[in-house]
Structure formats: C-alpha cells, structure tokens
Amino acid sequence: MATFGQATPSAFGHYRAAGTEYLYIDYENVQDVKVDLIKKTMKVMIIMGKNQTKVPIELVQKTQPFGNAVEWIRVNGKGRNALDFFIAFYLGKDVAADSGKTFIIYSKDTGYDPLINHLKKSGIKAKRIVSFQELGQNKAIKIDEAGVKKVKEILIKVAANKRPKKRSSLTGFIIALLKGTPKQDIDKIIEDLFIEKIVFEENGLIKYSLD
Template identity: 35%
Template sequence: MRTNYVLIDYENVQPSALSVLEKEHFKVIVFVGSNQAKITFDVAAQLQRLGSSASYIKISGNGPNALDFHIAYYIGHLAATDPDAYFHIISKDTGFDPLIAHLKAKKILACRSQDITDMPIVKAANSRIPSEKIAVVVANLKQRGASKPRTVKTLSSTISSLFQKALVEEELAALLKLMEKQGLVIINDTKVTYSLPG
C-alpha cells in the first residue's frame, strides 16, 4: 500500500482526531512555527502513540509563508525518494492550492484538507452507506479536473484505490450503477463521461 504523508501546518491548524492515522501507511510530519513555543498535550500524546511514524519539524526563521516553503521543500524531497506516495497538506491556507495543482500536473498525488477528518482517505474509510461513498467518489473526481478516468475499468480501479481496495466487486458494481442512475456518470459501452454537480 502506498505511503500517505500527512504534513500538518501547525501554525494554521491544531488538528484533532490524529488517532485515525494510527495505520502503517501513514507518516505524519508536524511543522511548527519558529515562534510557537509549545504544542498541546493532546496533540503530543496522540503523536507519541504514532511512534516512528510521526515527527516534528520546527522551522527556522520568520516571515510570511516561511512554514509553507518548508512544507513545499519536504514534499519535493519525499516525492523524489518515494514517487508513489500521496501527500496530504493539512492547512486552511488556500495558498497551497497552486502548489497542489502543480504537483498533480507532475503526476504527484497531493491534496489539501482543512482538518484530518476532511482528508479524502479518512472520509473514504469512514463512509458506510452508498450515498456517503458516492460523495467521496464525486469529491475525488471533481479534484481531478480534466484527468478523470475515461473508461469503466479505470474508473472502477480509481474507486477501488480510493477505498483502499476494501470494496468487493459487487459493491463496486453497485456504486457504479447508482452513480449512473443518479446521472453522475454516463456509461456508453466501456467509455465514461461525467455530469458532476458544480
């Protein structure tokens, strides 16, 4: 399973629910501003439970976007050593969005979420009923812009990966049928076109 790096902008977000990252495919890096003297006990305790899968980086220097540049550097470094990884930036700072778009153009998997519970992989893992699963799939497809899957086989594979290959074939087929019934996808033989909500 691919490694999911979770890079937390601690100046911007003090995350909750770190316990959902207690799986072997997550690596958590908390970026702490140079003027931040401490982190909360809850965050420290939860990160400690993650053991070697969690680390801190206290940035050096001040200035606008200093922490953001550190996150960008580490994504570049990690992407060079682990090109199949997925990078999750946890921040409310929309300034990361052009970086995310550039990474995607370079075929590097990345997204920004405002909180750990908003991460697509976490939402997918927590979705139980078909409507929740479809919401996760639609959000993922909308993020892809023009690079949506164009065949039923590729779309099925994309959905399967999104749910960490935990869906059985019948469940996957039922989701596709439901998406077609709701008018979200149009399937013509093996080809797929989309009609996603705005």
Template identity: 40%
Template sequence: MTKNSHYILIDYENVQVKSLALLKDAHFQVRVFLGPKNSKLATEFVLAMKALGERGDFIVLDAGGANALDFHIAYYLGKLAELDSSAAFYVISKDKGFDPLIAHLNKNGIACERAVAIDDMSCFGHLPKPAQTHTANKSVSKAPAAKKTVTKSEKKPATKMKADELVIKVVENLKKRSAGLPRSEKTLRSVIGNVCGSVYSEKEIEAVFNRLVKTGVVDNSRVRLEYTFANS
C-alpha cells in the same frame, strides 16, 4: 491490498490539529510543521505524536518570516515525493496558496491534495457528523430511536458498495478537487484507491477506473487525462 504510504503534512501555524485518532494505521506518516511561536502544544497532541513512533515527526523552524513555514512544507513535500512517488500526500492547511503547487504535482503524477482538517481528507470519504443536541423537550423521547438508526447505518465501513455507487462517490470527489484533477492514470488510480478505501482490491479499483473511461467521465486517449462530468 497493501496501501501506499499516506504522508500528512500539518501546517500547525494555520491549523491547530487536536486529534490524530484517524491516523493510527501503519500507512500514515505524519509531519507537523511548527513556527517559532508554536512553543506550547497540548499534552494530548504531543502524546498522540509520540504514540506514532517513527511515523510521526516535528519540523521546527529556527526563525520566522513571511511564508517561512509554507516554504518549508513545500520543500519537504517535494523531497518526500521524490523519495516515494507512489505515496499520497495531504497538506492540512486553510492556506489556498498551496493549491497551485498541489495542482502541479497532480499533473506530474503525484497524488496530492489540501484539506482544512484531517477528517476532510478524501481517503476517509464522508465521515458522520456529530449528532445535534439542541432538541426540544417534547421531542426528546423520539431522539434515541433516530440516533440508533443513524449509528447502525454509519457503522458499516467494511460493507462494500456496488460498482455504480463507487463510481458516483469517486466522481463527487473529483468534482470537489479545486487544487487540480489528476492528469495521469497512475495518479487517478491512486485517488480512486484512497476514496474507495482499503477494503477494495486492485482489481476492483481498476474496474472503477474502466467504468469512468467507459462512461465518458475520463478521456484517456491523450497524454493527459481529460474529464467530462456532464455524463456522470
């Protein structure tokens, strides 16, 4: 299944992203917003942006001001959404001031969310956390076995989950959407596709959507989707 474009808009004044390693796939488009004070960037980050080619771009403010960068991000977010309404949009920022705008976009059929880091984006699901290194001397000999077990279980991104497991994963993601739940079927299907990943076909994504409706989690009998998580 060909994935829709994913636009990542990085508020660099707010979050100094260190790595773009997760954004190497062709459907990712990266826009980094820099304020007047962001004159020094890490060489590794600049090279990573250069490696993206036409998929990466810097937007530099000529002058600063209160919330100036936020307004620029909002402008480009709206402009990109108008040009490519089928895309998914991610604002990388700790600033909760974006949330009302993001909720409004979701209600109008544009898939959008805010994340405080790239690896927190819903399209990546739950990424494994780094292994803890502060173990006592007596337990060091047991550590390798535990790490091997974790590594084997985490290196199975291509293994497809069962339908019930997918539904649970999607519901968990929806519950965490403080910026607003998707209110159109189109947006919800896009969210499901992002959460489940590219290994699933459109037919499988549709099956998850239908399961959400059948189990009562989603009510699509009205103009705007309604949600009931008590039955999930």
C-alpha cells in the same frame, strides 16, 4: 504544555511511509490534530513555526505510540507564509524519494494550491485538506447543514467589507449569532464552512464564496 527546541532539518525524511500516504500539517495554520484519525501506515510531519515553542502535552502523548511515523518539526523562519516554503521543501524531498505515494497538506490556507496543482499535473497524487474528516476512507463527511445554512444566510446580508477577516473574528461572529451554542459546535460549523468552500483562507485572511 510541552516545550520544543529547534529541529534539525537535515535529519528530516529518513523515515519513509510504510503505507501509501504522507501527511504534512501546517501547525501554524491548524492546531486541531485529531490523532485518532491518523492511520498507522501514514507518515505524518507536524511542522511548527519558530515562535511555537509549546504544544498541549496531551497531544504529544497521543502521538508517541506512532514512534517515528509522527514527527514534530520546528523550523527557523520568519515572515508571512514562511512555513509554506519549508513544507514545500520537505514534500519535494519525499516526492523525489517516494513518488508513488499520496502527499497531503493539512492547512486551511489556499496558498498551497498552486503547488498541489503542479504536482497533480506532474502525475503526483497530492491534495490539500481543510479537515481531518477528509482523511476518512469511504466515509461520508458529516456536515451541520442547518448551522452552515443559517451562517451563510446571515453572511450574505453583511456587506463584503464588513465580514470577518480572520478566523478568530469569524468565530466571534458565529458565537454572537448562535448564542448559547457550545464552542465545539461552533468549531464544527466553521470547519464545515471550509469543507463546503463557503469560506477559505488566503494569506491569513478569510475570503468568502457565497454565491
């Protein structure tokens, strides 16, 4: 594991995207950073919470060839959704300096959506993604349709107040449901549930859209 000290916010944003996109990763919310899908022309900011002092060394090593194009930032903030405000701040700085680009937030938390919608109404290209698959250019997203269908059918039968409320408990629920299924396949099904908007996250809690 690599250990991170406190970032200096004033130094952030000096490196501008060489291409057309900025990507802000809410590392408190999502840790599955797929470096092989990061474009060489993209500016990426992986923003971590105060208590996230360690990350897998393999991940750090994979980002090193990108140089300044991939930046790790650990912010000093406490409380639920504190990271949201820092990401909004950094995104705002980059929009002000480079408004013609596309701005992407990677997080499963819908709390960013009002900001995204406001940017769109202001003529700024912005979006939130829940999977690195959504970064693919002109590539169809591969969904485990059978797995998603089975999980959805079972969730419909579960009383709303009994459904998993955290991503960790949803993972446990699906592991119990699909006994013997490899963990990577379970993770893929959960990702697909988010992509299909069958589940979404709001203030750290899992919500469902099963109609």
